[in-house]
Amino acid sequence: MGGVDKGIISLQKKPLIQHVIDRLIPQTSEILINANREIPQYEALGYPVLQDDIAGFIGPLAGFSLGLQHAKYDYLLTVPCDSPMLPMDLTHRLQANLLAQNAEITVASSDGNAHPVFCLCKINVLPSLLNYLHQGGHKVSTWQKSLRYIEVDFSDQSEAFVNLNTQADLTALEARLAHAAQL
Secondary structure, three states: OOOOOHHHOEEOOEEHHHHHHHHHHHHOOOOOEEOOOOHHHHHOOOOOEEOOOOOOOOOHHHHHHHHHHHOOOOEEEEOOOOOOOOOOOHHHHHHHHHHHOOOOEEEEEEOOEEEEEEEEEEHHHHHHHHHHHHOOOOOHHHHHHOOOEEEEEOHHHHHHHOOOOOHHHHHHHHHHHHHHHHO
């Protein structure tokens, strides 16, 4: 995306992260934002902004760690800011499966592919994450699969997990949404 922080890139005249927040508001009681750049723009959204506190860029697990440390509730839902079409029933389906199968973590999947950053986990998994990071681990799915892990199939909503990595991706989604609005 040309070095621009993806969360603040505009889609239909609002930042990608605002699309995500709009879909999360009815699904969760708390929203925390993990960002390391453009902090004032994220703070303007009105939610706590947590900056990585682990040396070096280790990727999504730094955000998982912060979320688990700062969450006020027993579960943490994680989603990326570049998937503005996330399912409106994401939390419900992940939590229902987590509870039904006595899992520690549930991860969304579709069409046979896991989406590790779309997950719900119990906050008591923090010690295992900190241990994994302390041992030099960085791969989200490796840590997740070390827990009581299950995948929840969202193949009925596969497009919800498309993330926007290029300007072409953004342009294609804009066109698709504009077309859908005309129908």
